[in-house]
Amino acid sequence: MTTLKIAIQKSGRLSEDSIALLKECGIDLRNVKDRLKTMSDNFPLEVFFLRDDDIPQYVEDAVADIGIVGENVLFEKDKSVEVLEQLGFGKCKLSIAIPRSETFTDIKQFSGKRIATSYPGLLTKYLLEHQVEADIHEISGSVEIAPGIGLADAIADLVSSGSTLFMNGLKEVATILQSQAVLVKNHQLNDEKIALLNKLLFRIRAVKKSKRNKYVLLNAPNSNLDAILKILPGMKSPTILPLATPGWSSIHSVLSEDTFWDIIEQLKAAGAEGILVIPIEKMIL
Ligand code: PRT
Ligand code: ZN
Numbered sequence: 001m002t003t004l005k006i007a008i009q010k011s012g013r014l015s016e017d018s019i020a021l022l023k024e025c026g027i028d029l030r031n032v033k034d035r036l037k038t039m040s041d042n043f044p045l046e047v048f049f050l051r052d053d054d055i056p057q058y059v060e061d062a063v064a065d066i067g068i069v070g071e072n073v074l075f076e077k078d079k080s081v082e083v084l085e086q087l088g089f090g091k092c093k094l095s096i097a098i099p100r101s102e103t104f105t106d107i108k109q110f111s112g113k114r115i116a117t118s119y120p121g122l123l124t125k126y127l128l129e130h131q132v133e134a135d136i137h138e139i140s141g142s143v144e145i146a147p148g149i150g151l152a153d154a155i156a157d158l159v160s161s162g163s164t165l166f167m168n169g170l171k172e173v174a175t176i177l178q179s180q181a182v183l184v185k186n187h188q189l190n191d192e193k194i195a196l197l198n199k200l201l202f203r204i205r206a207v208k209k210s211k212r213n214k215y216v217l218l219n220a221p222n223s224n225l226d227a228i229l230k231i232l233p234g235m236k237s238p239t240i241l242p243l244a245t246p247g248w249s250s251i252h253s254v255l256s257e258d259t260f261w262d263i264i265e266q267l268k269a270a271g272a273e274g275i276l277v278i279p280i281e282k283m284i285l
Pocket of ligand 1: 010012014072090165179
């Protein structure tokens, strides 16, 4: 029987979310601790636990059919794999930062300066695009201390909350890349593997969609129904059910995260009461 092989990060910032995503897709994994690989009981999926840096290579070489990896690592390694889907977690930026006491005017000011980074590939490309010739120092960790110890004038490193930069007296001045975890695939999967992959992708998309949407229930007097229905987008038309109290209805609908608070405010202003917001587990359209 065909099995799809997926590579995910063994331990680090993407591990928990990668395993959680597979779980939310209904894929059970047992013994994920201290293992190199494991097989799901209820989906023909074999999971390899690897260092994130190795995942693009393993997928390019078809040791794994698909993988979950940060775009930062993927684009830095520049391997030939196909990106299928952004997964919405592991979000960060690859940014250039300088000591807080210094002023930033233009990217051109880095000409002839030393920049420390673990992302020499992406930094080189960025500097080339901006026609800046700087001296790139590749270091593998603790990049943020480089300016403080006189190793570099600036750094290019991953930033999420910004607290690491802050604690090291640095400030972000330019963004090279916005990154998040993505699902990648090998270029040449056979038809059986593609069929399994499509099954998995269908589930991943349903999980992602459900996270971006909320199920909303509210009560309103029938006289306000028209106004309320105009505000609600709904997947098709919203559901309207009569309440026990004469002249009142209960309205059910789905709201997207982006417009959620705006719409809730408008609904209240239009006379909606008893608004309940419920998370959606899966959304299949
Ligand atoms: O052992 P392995 O090689 O697998 O793991 P790793 O140590 O190389 O990677 P890991 O687990 O630290 O990160 C895995 C992936 O998570 C990265 O490749 C990114 O895609 C993503 N990610 C998201 C981050 C961050 N956010 C992040 N903030 N990776 C690293 N950081 C580091 C950053 O390098 C800096 O040191 O966190 C610090 C900054 O964080 P803030 O919140 O202080 O700004
Ligand atoms: Zn790594």
